[in-house]
Amino acid sequence: MNDWQSWAALAVFACAYVLIITEKVHRVAAALGGAALMFAIGATDDRAAFYSERTGIDWNVVFLLVGMMVIVGVLKKTGLFEYLAVWSVKRARGRPFRVMAMLVAITSVTSALLDNVTTVLLVAPVTLLVCERLALPAAPFLIAEVLASNIGGTATLVGDPPNIIVAGRAGLTFNDFIVHLTPLAAVLTLVLIALCRVMFRGVFTHDEERAAAVMALDERETIHDGRLLAQGLAVLALVLAGFVLHPVLHVEPSIVALLGAGLLVAVSSVRTGEVLAEVEWPTLAFFAGLFVMVGGLIGTGVVGEASRALAGAVGQRELAGSLLMLGGSAVLSGVVDNIPYVATMAPVTADLVHSTGGGDGHVMWWALTLGADLGGNATAIGASANVVVLGLAERNRTPIGFWQFTKYGLVVTAVTVGLSALYVWLRYFVLAA
Template sequence: MSDWVSWAAIAAFVGAYALIISERIHRTAAALGGAGVMLALGAIDASGTFFDEHTGIDWNVIFLLMGMMAIVGVLRQTGVFEYVAIWAAKRARGKPFRVMAMLVVITALASALLDNVTTVLLIAPVTLLVCERLALPAAPFLIAEVLASNIGGAATLVGDPPNIIIASRGGLSFNDFLVNLAPLCAVLIVVLLALCRLMFRKIFVFDEVRAAEVMELEEREAIHDPRLLIQGLVVLALVVAGFVLHPVLHYEPSVVALLGAGLLIGISKVETREVLNEVEWPTLAFFAGLFVMVGALIKTGVIAHLSAALAAATGSNPLGQALLLLVGSAVLSGIVDNIPYVATMAPITADLVEASGGKSHVLWWALALGADLGGNATAVGASANVVVLGIAERNGARISFWQFTRYGLVVTAVTITLSALYLWLRYFV
């Protein structure tokens, strides 16, 4: 990492990240500008940007998002999100914290079965409508759901994309993740609810008039296109089945999402233009720019250098390796997207596992927890975070980088601390 291109790439990344944090310009413009600088510097070329599996734009993420956004756009036209919003508000009797607790638990459970990005795409429209009905600020609810999605996604092999990479490298099964990580994630969701009660306590104001109005609503009246709803739910069920059966069918989630979107648009009478208008194109462009910038850091060896330094610093102590891997992964995943980070770190972890023996499997759990939970630290730490910020902005409930991050850092610090305690107690005591 001694050549000038590597240092220039670091400077370009830091500059773009600073602009994203400062919000002086839109985050999409900052990410695309940073990507352009990387290309101009020669830190990455066209081949590395568009075609390289390790350094290029992750088209699986882009097209998964696009396909699911299209499906959600069709479902939005049926009134189903308003139906669920009214149902949830009535079950919680209009009490804000009960509503948040319900949405957080639903999000965490769904994120364990689906991927966390798909979950927040489905739950965010419901949240916006619930908050509108109860005259509550949407931002705290959306932030709590994103945090829950990243915690819930850590529980299973399919819950978060980094877990799929880890499972492939470590030869780990769905049940391995379930047995080793799900118990901890269940505890962390309870802790998250307690933190939300403290962090957002000022917004939990019960409005008796609004609550009474909601209790009088009939949710069935919200459904204004039953036929389209049935078509949409059938296609969504097929898509979910495709996600769950990935180990058997070997179709990438992006392919399943695109097939589902194409099928739904084909069998329904919705206008294609209307569906495409529901796609969050600025969010997709932001991801593309971020992938190019991180790809350039991988190409120039910056991330590999950082990962190797992290691995070297652990020495031969298994507990020290696990804890440093956990904390280091959390820090780095809060700065760069956790997918390319894990893709880079997985081979190094595999070497450590092979060399250490004995309690070596704990290193995979340390990497998974650090990457998944560390994604909560900042607004750009995980894909779900960026997606929700885009949805919020589009619906007039803008969440700034620092608004998200000041809560995300607290939750990350607490959950990583508890994860360290869990790893120590379960695997070393």
């Protein structure tokens, strides 16, 4: 970092980040303003921002969101989410903590099978309706679900976009993730439920009258368009199958989501304008600005410098290096989105693995994955799912502030990363010795 552009890019990112976390201006304005300044100082250009996989906007993430938002928008018109809301409250007997625990568990498992962004898009509308029925604040439930989605997404190759990047670079398979990370993700989900009982204890007020009113409802009566529901569920099933079969079909989830959205709009009677109105355009604009800013940091060498410093500190010490990789990745992924971070760090990790004589399943790859995935919980912009839920909450007039999310995210990140460090030490150094 010897040239002025590197320092200028770092200053632009830092100023935009301060505006986002202080909420002095809207986060979309801060991100787009920061992106504009990155162009102005020459830290990036149109080719780097719009066409580069390494330094540009991640169009796979953007179009995955567009496709799934369209599908969710159609399903909302059927009454499906009202049905699921009433069903879940009745199964939990109207007890708020039971509702949260059930939603957290469902979110974690679903995130492992799909991806965390798709999961929160499906679960968040149900959560908003549940909280409305029980007169509960929605923010704690939404925050808990986001944290669960990032933990559950750690479990499999398709659960979180950084996992796909790591798998491609390291030659890892779907089964490798199942063997190495799924058991830990299951334990961390149980730990999260226990933490939620403590962190959100003030919101678990049981309203017997409201609970009784929901218990008396027949959830089947909430479905008011059976044909559209059948069409929507059929398309959603095809899309989810496409996600799960990604290792076999090699079709990007974004393409699967867009094809599903187009098919559903084509075969159903919904109006295109009404469906497009359900898309969270401000969230997509925020992502675009954030990707451009991070791309500026990558293009000017700021992120690479940080990665090389981490690699230099690791050296040949596998245990210390793995723990440093885990902790360093968690910290950096909480500041910059974990997708561009892993894309930048993957080749550095490959060099480290090669220098220590390791193979495809080397502990360093799992440390990078755990740090990036779990570190995404640290702040409100650490992972894609976080940003999506903040946008949904704002649209439904239950805004979640940066620090409101982050004060819980930091606690969960510290606990889960600490347990992951213990897991790495025991599994790959103590038991493997």
